[in-house]
Amino acid sequence: MWSEQLPNGKIKFFERYKNPYTNKWRRVSVTLETDTSRARKKAQRILDEKIKLKLISLSTSDMTLLELYNMWFPYYKKLVKRSSWVKVEPMMKHIYRYIPKDVLIAKIDEELVYKLIDNMYTFGTLSLNYTKQTRTTLSTMLNFAVSKKLISSNPVLKTKVTPKKEEEARIRKRIEDKYLENEEFKQILEYMYSKPKRKTHALISEVLYLTGLRYGELQALRVRDYDGKTLSVNGTLDYTSVQISEAKKTTPKNLYSYRNIDLPNRVIEIIEELLLENRLLVKGYNDDSFIFLASHKKNPLSIRSFNSVLASTEEELHFKKHLTSHIFRHSHISLLSELNLPLKVIMERVGHSDPKTTLAIYNHVTKNARKKAIDALNKL
Template structure:
């Protein structure tokens, strides 16, 4: 530390330190009114505190290990998410512990360690970009908790950026096209299913999903009391499906934003009114607490049974896309994007507060629409 006299009669106390990001020497300073032994002692303490903040060098002495951090964090995390999200997180952490020692001290964790890990599993490995991003985000959440608890001074995951591999980037457009169905494909599937008595329920479900953007679990959980003739109140998802006891359990929806009122176009209203009549014929009576779309067993059609039919459709209708219940939700986003509706209104309709896939489909479809406009203008003669 050295001292400089200032023109105003005060004293600047200066000390050098190394920038942790550039390793270059820099100076930190403070100004005091006096140049006495007591002032020098005060200056040393203040300069050290300032340098610690500039270099993020808080004193961390915790001996908590990575697996101990995970256990502590996960015990809280699992109470804030759905069971399926908790299960997925457990699988992610198993992957991490296969590559990084679980007994590693958390305070020793640094960016290079995890950058190398992510490179090994993605850049030079065979995991997908989306799954690698999921792993990174899970680690980021866990280490944010560690910073809050002062187990380490900064999150080593935050600065890491995963760059999509070139071959994945080149296939991006094609993959986005495969995430949703065009209108012609939707109508082809519906027409095919309507030709068979045993799959007409599937046809009504598909068209309703496409017109509303519901998740399949949200559709399963709909009860007649949630329908007022013009809209549906989406307020749950089907959490338990027990064939043996013929029981279902309605639980809270995926997120807070999932609670929403969805206005219905006329065709969706027609589908529900047709379903009401068919249910009454099949089961003699309808109560307000009955579910809407019922199989011949009187229970909501399970997602596994629904997806099995979709797998057969891929082959029978020669559709070169992976069909699942969720593709109709994506197709609804695509439909609304083609109608040039604002992204915010689409996200509110499908119940998304942070919707990466919705945003990707929206941008992809609207770009395609802009390209079609330019093509039409360029072809004017």
């Protein structure tokens, strides 16, 4: 507590307190007639009571978006993978462009959120998916604020990102582009095997196609994860913003991603071939070593290198579908759907927790199968 004498001779006493939500210092004051010991004790009692009442009825409406971000982000980093939280900063730059850092979180409404969506996507140049991800990041922050009783509701939940008309057409077409027909896969594989430098990429493509593994899951597989018949999927490789040599094995995408995959004979042949080559050519190769290596080095083949070869293959073949590592995973779902395996079995094999993608491919493939059946019957 400190005091100041006013021009009229009276004494004004001050005390500071910190807002626990914003970490900002505030002050209260009281004016008394004198600056005696008795007056000071009285002033302290009054100020303490004022602070107590302030804290009890504390309004969090003076917390800004930046202050919320600084409070939320350390929690978020503890709950998600590095590959997820490193994407937040670029998204926040877009958010701050249309919802200023110093805006009070209590003042954020649907109109402000739609301003962000419209400038990024509706009338902007950013993609539908990236805009959705950015909106989700803002929503996660505001859900955190609700959980901490900083605000009463999350306005983002009342908004949505509506695809543009041309986007809707692309989405409908995209289902077929998500996976390869068996003949298309054979064409790609034959072409890659015809290029000696692409043998490793071809082998990996076969494994992805026949197992439905995510590329990061394949990279993280070590010799000890293979028992001759199955693969134990228990992690993924994270090298976001670092070199592949500095990659760290982390937990898989979700709890459903922990799984044992029964292997078809062709995958067993490929793994046995790679293990034999690696033991001959890689010094110190052991049970802790990775199975799928880049040209007999100790590190796995990076997804950038793998996708780069696929891009070259796509261009050289004038292939109509966009080739990335993930198309083989979707193709595996298509393959299992054609075999009439139950959706639950397919989801368990590929480690899906959300049936959305699996179901979209499953329904599309089975719909085509029904059409082929009718066409065949009509020809009888």
